[in-house]
Amino acid sequence: MSSSPSSAATAEPATPTEPFALYVHVPWCRHVCPYCDFNVYAMARPPEASYGDALAREVAAWAAAPPWAGRRVASVSFGGGTPSLFSPAAIDGVLRAIRRAFGLVDDAEVSLEANPGTVDAASLAGYRAAGVTRLSLGVQTFDPGLLRTLGRDHEPDEARAAVGVARAAGFDDVSVDLIFGVPGQTVAGAAADVDATLALAPDHVSAYALTWEEGTPFHAWRARGRLRPVPDDAEADMAQVVDARLRAAGFERYEISSWARRGHASRHNQRYWDGSDYLGIGAGAHSFSRSPAPGVRFANARRPDEYRAEVERRGTAVETVETLTAAQARTDFVVTGLRRLIGVDLAAYRRRFDEPFDARFPHVDRLVRDGVVERTDDRLRLTARGLLFADTVAASFV
Numbered sequence: 001m002s003s004s005p006s007s008a009a010t011a012e013p014a015t016p017t018e019p020f021a022l023y024v025h026v027p028w029c030r031h032v033c034p035y036c037d038f039n040v041y042a043m044a045r046p047p048e049a050s051y052g053d054a055l056a057r058e059v060a061a062w063a064a065a066p067p068w069a070g071r072r073v074a075s076v077s078f079g080g081g082t083p084s085l086f087s088p089a090a091i092d093g094v095l096r097a098i099r100r101a102f103g104l105v106d107d108a109e110v111s112l113e114a115n116p117g118t119v120d121a122a123s124l125a126g127y128r129a130a131g132v133t134r135l136s137l138g139v140q141t142f143d144p145g146l147l148r149t150l151g152r153d154h155e156p157d158e159a160r161a162a163v164g165v166a167r168a169a170g171f172d173d174v175s176v177d178l179i180f181g182v183p184g185q186t187v188a189g190a191a192a193d194v195d196a197t198l199a200l201a202p203d204h205v206s207a208y209a210l211t212w213e214e215g216t217p218f219h220a221w222r223a224r225g226r227l228r229p230v231p232d233d234a235e236a237d238m239a240q241v242v243d244a245r246l247r248a249a250g251f252e253r254y255e256i257s258s259w260a261r262r263g264h265a266s267r268h269n270q271r272y273w274d275g276s277d278y279l280g281i282g283a284g285a286h287s288f289s290r291s292p293a294p295g296v297r298f299a300n301a302r303r304p305d306e307y308r309a310e311v312e313r314r315g316t317a318v319e320t321v322e323t324l325t326a327a328q329a330r331t332d333f334v335v336t337g338l339r340r341l342i343g344v345d346l347a348a349y350r351r352r353f354d355e356p357f358d359a360r361f362p363h364v365d366r367l368v369r370d371g372v373v374e375r376t377d378d379r380l381r382l383t384a385r386g387l388l389f390a391d392t393v394a395a396s397f398v
Contacts, residue, residue, distance in 0.1 A: 016067075019074035019105050021271040024055060024094060025282030026080040027304055030118070033151040034217035035210060039284030039302050040081045048090040051282075051304065054311040056097035058281045061315030063101035067291040068279055073102045075109040075268035078132075084114035088126025095131050109134055109173075109267045116162040117154035124169035134173040134266070135166050136206075142196040143189060146182045149227075156196075163200040173264055175204035180242060181235040182210055183227045190238040194245040203264040207242045208257050209235055236388055243387075256339050256382075256390055273336045274345075275352075283307035283317075294329035294353075297322045326353070330360060334380075335394045338373075343381025363396060 027039050028046035062068045076098060078091065091112065098104070111134040112127055124135070139159040140150055147154070159176075166174050176197050180190040197205055212219050212229065221227040230238070243253060251259035255273065258266065271278055280287045284302040288295065300317040301307045310317035324332070330353055337344035346357045357380070358364065364380065367373045372386035372393050386393055 016070055017072075018277070019072045020068065021075045021077070021268050021276065021278040022073045022098060022102075023268075023278060023280040023282075023285055024076065024078045024083070025280060025285040025300075026051075026078060026083040026086060027283045027302075028085055029080065029082045029115075030085070030153055031151070034221070035150060035213070037213035037216050038081065041304065044085075046085055047304075048086045050308060052086075052090045052093050054308045055094050055281055058311050058316055059094075059097045059101045061311075062279060062281070065316075067277070067289050068102070071102065072105050073098060073108060074105050075271065076104070076111070077268045078112040080113060082115050082118060082138075083112050084118040084123070084127075088123055088130050091127055091132065092130035111136055111175075111266065111268055113138060114162070115152075115154060116159040119162055119165065121165050121168065124166050124171070128170045133171075134175065135171045136175040136177060136204075137162055137166075138177045139197070140177060140179045141182065141185075141189075141193050143185070143193070146185055146189070149182055149184060150179065160196075160200060163202065173204070174202050175206060175264075175266070176200065176202045178205065178207040178242070179210050180207060180238040181230045183229060185230060185238070187234055187237045187241055191241045191245060194242055198245070198249050204258070204260045204266065205246055205251060206258050207246075209239065239388065254341050256341075256387060270340070273339045275333050275336065275348075292323075294326050295324040295332070297324065329353070331397055334361070334397045338380070338382055338390070338394055338397075341381060343376075343379040346375075346378045346380060361397060367393060367396065 025039070026046070027041055028043045029040050030044050031042045032040050076095065078094075083091070095110065104110075110132050112132045113136045115138045127135070137159065140152055141147055142156040142159065144156060147156070163174055163176070178193055178197060180193070194207075210230075212222055218227060222229060243259075246259045247253065251261060252265075253259045254265045255269070258269065260266070275290070277289050278287060280300065282300065283304045284300055284307075286297065286299045288297050298318050298321045301310050301319040307317045310319075333349060333352065334344055349357050353360075364373065367386075368375065371383055372389055373380055374383050382390060382393060
């Protein structure tokens with residue numbers, strides 16, 4: 001069972017034995033949705049054996065190298081892509097490799113993303129037996145027409161069935177992903193999606209406003225007038241109705257796009273936002289370490305064939321490395337911290353950067369006067385109004 005938001009680790013300098021988060025990227029989908037800009041490739045039957053072997057080799061290599069050697073894994077997240085295209089045996093093999101190389105903390109969160117239509121009773125029982133504790137279902141919407149607009153290849157009834165089958169398989173931590181602001185969607189339609197989600201009694205809901213990422217078909221179609229975005233006012237109304245309905249149903253909003261019943265906030269995701277270390281394995285996976293200070297980001301080769309070849313040649317597949325400046329590290333700490341409703345831990349900021357927060361960011365007083373942030377208990381967090389302008393507020397710290 002997941003921890004509450006307030007128990008997430010703060011971003012203190014990593015100790016040699018501090019557990020870390022591990023992300024596993026599975027870069028295949030049955031087809032690529034036209035709004036998606038993730039590192040994914042269309043393939044109905046991905047090469048799980050050879051890719052799984054590469055993942056195991058990469059894990060073993062990192063387990064012998066600083067800053068990961070000697071540290072256990074606090075959480076594992078299989079993302080993509082569509083990890084549920086991999087068989088339970090393949091997922092089990094990767095988890096066994098992680099346990100051999102690092103070991104997992106007691107009661108570790110192990111999450112797997114799945115698309116409705118790619119899972120059934122047997123596969124979900126197999127994932128659960130392999131040690132997956134949390135299932136995240138990419139439902140997006142229950143409107144058949146909007147599913148077609150988004151290019152999804154499942155039907156609403158498959159999404160409803162997947163939740164029931166997951167419960168029968170023993171999952172007591174089920175999350176549903178939604179997208180709002182889809183062309184043609186109304187505020188009432190967004191509310192209906194939330195109501196349909198609540199009828200399934202999930203433990204966690206993520207709801208994202210549609211983004212028009214450059215390089216995607218959606219971006220091109222918008223430029224040509226083939227798709228028209230939802231008006232800004234309507235999208236803002238959708239965001240508010242999603243939040244209001246989920247809160248009324250007993251969900252706590254703990255991050256800009258995440259709501260959870262008590263005890264079911266994603267521990268893994270919170271580690272991205274609180275400045276903790278995380279290691280990404282697989283094609284195109286990203287990692288972050290606070291060592292050497294003030295921090296370093298690195299990413300693997302994106303194409304699966306190049307990734308496998310690099311792992312075969314040298315054990316890892318890092319393609320790009322960025323050593324952060326002190327200014328970048330400070331900005332990352334604040335911007336990611338503001339994503340959480342609990343906000344930025346100002347005491348942790350002082351300990352990490354050895355300076356008072358206000359001296360570096362004097363414009364915070366103006367943001368407080370504007371009503372978009374507030375300070376409580378040595379924290380800085382977005383207000384209800386600030387949540388509607390989160391991107392603008394975050395940009396002010398860059």
